[in-house]
Amino acid sequence: MLRCPQCSGDLKLVVFAEHQAPIGAEHLALAEECGMPNADFSQYVDAGVLACEACAVSYPVFDGLPVLLPYATSLHAEFSRRFERELRQLGRGARFANREPVPGERFVLNSFSTEWLAYDFDGVIWEMGYADHEQRFLLELGDLRPRKKCATFLELGCGIGITTDLAQRNFGVDAVGVDLSLAALRATAHHRNNPFLHFVQGSVFYLPFATESFDTIYSRGVLHHTWSTADAFAALASRCRTSGSMYLWVYGPGSTDDNPLRRMLFAAERRVRRLLQGRDSGLLAKLLLPPLACTYVVFNWTRRLRDRTIQPYNFRRAMHAARDRFTPEFAHRHDHEEVRGWFRAAGFEDIEAVDWRIMPSADHDDYRRNTGVRARKRVRIDNVASDPATAHAMTGGR
Numbered sequence: 001m002l003r004c005p006q007c008s009g010d011l012k013l014v015v016f017a018e019h020q021a022p023i024g025a026e027h028l029a030l031a032e033e034c035g036m037p038n039a040d041f042s043q044y045v046d047a048g049v050l051a052c053e054a055c056a057v058s059y060p061v062f063d064g065l066p067v068l069l070p071y072a073t074s075l076h077a078e079f080s081r082r083f084e085r086e087l088r089q090l091g092r093g094a095r096f097a098n099r100e101p102v103p104g105e106r107f108v109l110n111s112f113s114t115e116w117l118a119y120d121f122d123g124v125i126w127e128m129g130y131a132d133h134e135q136r137f138l139l140e141l142g143d144l145r146p147r148k149k150c151a152t153f154l155e156l157g158c159g160i161g162i163t164t165d166l167a168q169r170n171f172g173v174d175a176v177g178v179d180l181s182l183a184a185l186r187a188t189a190h191h192r193n194n195p196f197l198h199f200v201q202g203s204v205f206y207l208p209f210a211t212e213s214f215d216t217i218y219s220r221g222v223l224h225h226t227w228s229t230a231d232a233f234a235a236l237a238s239r240c241r242t243s244g245s246m247y248l249w250v251y252g253p254g255s256t257d258d259n260p261l262r263r264m265l266f267a268a269e270r271r272v273r274r275l276l277q278g279r280d281s282g283l284l285a286k287l288l289l290p291p292l293a294c295t296y297v298v299f300n301w302t303r304r305l306r307d308r309t310i311q312p313y314n315f316r317r318a319m320h321a322a323r324d325r326f327t328p329e330f331a332h333r334h335d336h337e338e339v340r341g342w343f344r345a346a347g348f349e350d351i352e353a354v355d356w357r358i359m360p361s362a363d364h365d366d367y368r369r370n371t372g373v374r375a376r377k378r379v380r381i382d383n384v385a386s387d388p389a390t391a392h393a394m395t396g397g398r
Helices: 025-034 074-082 084-094 105-117 130-144 162-171 183-190 229-237 260-276 283-306 315-326 336-345 361-369 381-385 388-394
Strands: 012-020 043-052 057-062 152-156 174-179 197-201 214-220 240-250 348-353 371-377
Touching: 012 057, 043 084, 057 074, 057 084, 074 084, 105 183, 105 315, 130 162, 130 214, 130 240, 130 361, 130 371, 152 162, 162 174, 162 197, 162 214, 174 183, 183 197, 214 229, 229 240, 229 336, 240 336, 260 283, 260 315, 283 315, 336 348, 336 371
Parallel strands: 152 174, 152 214, 174 197, 214 240
Antiparallel strands: 012 043, 043 057, 240 371, 348 371
């Protein structure tokens, strides 16, 4: 499935280290159903490179994680130290890509790596338990959820992989999670025994997949942190197959102007964000983030007085929330009509704003103030015309 993020060309795998992975009975059965079993099915690649001959560059596979970014990061440096001899033997083909990232992306990578590397697999994401998280995910996809096993599923901004895993287990899909941050490394390590669950470190602006690769695409709470949400959406939507489906959730205007109190709080937030924006470390962050985290703990406590399904914040979770709110360089907001326009422009139909009232109660306020939209990618007329049987049926046999 993987392609060069620079030219979309094929990649050649060169293995440095691998092992025989244990495959569970349920996954072997699914592999048989999908026609996948072969001699390589249980071979887990721990380290190696994915080489693009057209670009004369290689991308590392680091502890099982394909790092498919068109620029170097700290993982590239560590990989070079570990496999100096193997890379030297590759010669010129061992060169890593060295493009400049899009505006603000390197900060996003570093900041969200710090944020998500501290998160545990402890049954809670934000203020919701995994059961509520699963219920929300299924409701978000609604009638557009995958209907056949062995379909392909992509989550953009997968974090530590909780939702990607839910998709694989609920639908029997071949699921891929992409994240810009090192959260993808934790997701890879945690889920490494599932051969239908894959993680990639990548950028939405340089996606390492061919166009129209996925039957279902899901992205929640991510694209508004890029320099251009609209451009990020267009890049992601191009990977959705004809008649496939896509779901997007981004910040909405209600998160800032829902009521007079929220408008007043957001005015104060803007002043704090100017101090912390683009700074997730240093003295100022160390001084301001802990008090902000304490306010999240108090606010969470007041919410739990009204709804006990809301999970309690400890200080670590509150720091995660404060960092996520105040340090990102970009935090755009978009209403439903604007997002519907993006879907229409990308060739989608059956575009539907998801109703916040059907969500778990712990997520009602957050969902009501923000923007969740799903749609199906319509069949192109040129595709229909190339299939005489389909064209005959659609014209009523005329």
